Amino acid sequence: MKSQNFRKSGKLFGALCGGLLSSLPAIPQALAQESTVKVNPSPSIFSEPPYNRSQAPGSPESGVTPPRPIPPAEGQVSPVPPRPIPPAEGQVSPVPPRPIPGDRTQQPSPPAVSNDQQPLVEPRQTPSATIALTNGMVNIRLVNNTAAKITFQVIGDTAPRSLEGKSDVTLQALKAPVTVTFERQDSGQLIVTPQASLEPGSLEVTFKEATNATQGRSAMRIERNGSVFLN
Template sequence: MNKYQQIGFNAGLVRRMLGFGSLMIGLPAIPLAASAVPVSTLDKVNPCPGIYYEEPFNSRNIVPQGCTQNAATQHVQTGVVSERPVMRDQGVFTEPLTPAPPPTSVTQPPLPEERSEPIAAIMPMNGLVSVKLKNNTNAPISYEAVGHTEGRFLAGGEEIVLQGLPTPVTVTMVRQDEGLLDVVPISTSEAGMLEVLLDEAMNLDDNQGVLRIQRDGQVFLN
């Protein structure tokens, strides 16, 4: 082989090697193209990203529909007033929150002493009063100073004094034979003392049994 033949042989060998190399270089491109993931699929991986539950997004941005509510979404749905505008995800804009309507006030019926005149009055001593109960019926009567004594019984014809009751105080009285009871409070000359006569009532309109003494000593009955 002469000098020119050697050069031609080497040139052909180089061309074959380059051609084989280009084949090797092109091979990896095939699996790369097959493994590509459409962009639309990535968008659907997590429709509720965690950024919505981190500050400041948690309190300012409403989550997309179908996601677990964050603080901003709960505020909008419950009507809680916020000082900061809430941001929605669809085309960012501010939405002022509507204050919740004030609670409707419930009208309370007036207490008996607010719709009637006192039937007696005494002068409490250092905020304390004493009540003398006198049973003029033939039936035992149960009585109680609410919050201060337990339920007790007073036999017919007997009397009892409840001493040192703090005002305001309520005293209840009930005949044990289920008869009607007429309660008659009487102011006495003794300071801080109220006498209460317990008689038989003749009709249902006269039936009573709850005595209230206010802080100022006014006495109400119903």
């Protein structure tokens, strides 16, 4: 009976030893496979997709730590971007004007001035005479008290005309403003005296010989308000 039990125990021990011996060659092979997985045989695997993101460089799983920014050296200050300077107290920030759609700014052209509105005689501070116009019209009587012939012209209305010495002529229905020029044919100077006549809207102008050149006049202008100026 004891011999049978011993045989059974010997067979069981032999089976256990055989199983252990058969599993020993597989242990190094498993260890080798595990080391092969951890050690990357191809360094370029991270640059050839697809790859395991858990093993990508810089990831926590790969054990590689990304580079950190280098702090400034001792005594140096990190650059700070400049801040806009606010306007001083009491000042307002300039705001550019907004363009208006369709608005085209043009310089206004100066108004056209006709010949009858452009004075040939510069008005003085005090007029030589003043008359009451009739509907903006004036009659002018020229009286030549000299012995010389006088040439006169109404600018814009008549051509140059001659007035004999010791004679007179009347120019009717001249529209103010009006300018009359005159000169002696012997190149002498004239003393001109305008005076309002008793007839409304009429002016009498008398010519005399001047001995002083500063007394000479050569033009007369009548404004719309009836003021008469000599030049």
